[in-house]
Amino acid sequence: MQPRPGTSNGIGVQATVPVLASLNLAETLRFYTARLGFAALLEMDNYLILQRDGCELHFWPCNDRHIAENTSCYVRGDTAALHADFTARGLQLAPPIVQPWGMKEMFVIDPHGNLLKFGEPA
Template sequence: MLPQPAASSGNGVQATVPVLASLNLAETLRFYTEHLGFAPLLEMDNYLILQRDGCELHFWPCNEPHIAENTSCYVRADTESLYADFTARGLQVAPPIVQPWGMKEMYVIDPHGNLLKFGEPA
């Protein structure tokens, strides 16, 4: 059983925000908005911020594929709801499965190799 997060006292850490590599920010924007339902918060030549349901992802331009291909982030989410939404948007993704560590997870690899793990306690 995973420990539950402690109640916030209003101080200290408020959120974690992954900063992922993008080999092409326009392609990243298109994939995340069309297939994953994210919306742009900031679009610049050298930085991109996307958000969905309070989740924020940042992207920086990178010319080295091995960086993105060796990067991942974990997003706490309702996996069944996201699975239905992603597949309705045309994304081919395996359905969520319960892992031995007690999390129900679904994995998405973006066009540049970043692995997004969507999970929730089983």
């Protein structure tokens, strides 16, 4: 019997990991560690891996700001707790709001234009 679409037999997809553009990997590292509480897992001249609470974000060097400004990722988490943490770290953020699609969300735009949407079921 075949599994129905969107399910598996215990093998296959375990996680998704966004790979975002960075105009300057050192600047990306500083912003994500100081303002968003991530820690570096890997720092190379041409790649950066950051982690917070089991969530990984990867970054590649890119000279085209247009790419970063048209890239986003969705991160599931406790938006109230994240908002409190991020603002305590100096970010000026609007508070999370409940969207018509039933998610409580907030967003952060990094220094290169990548959009990070943080959300949880309302």
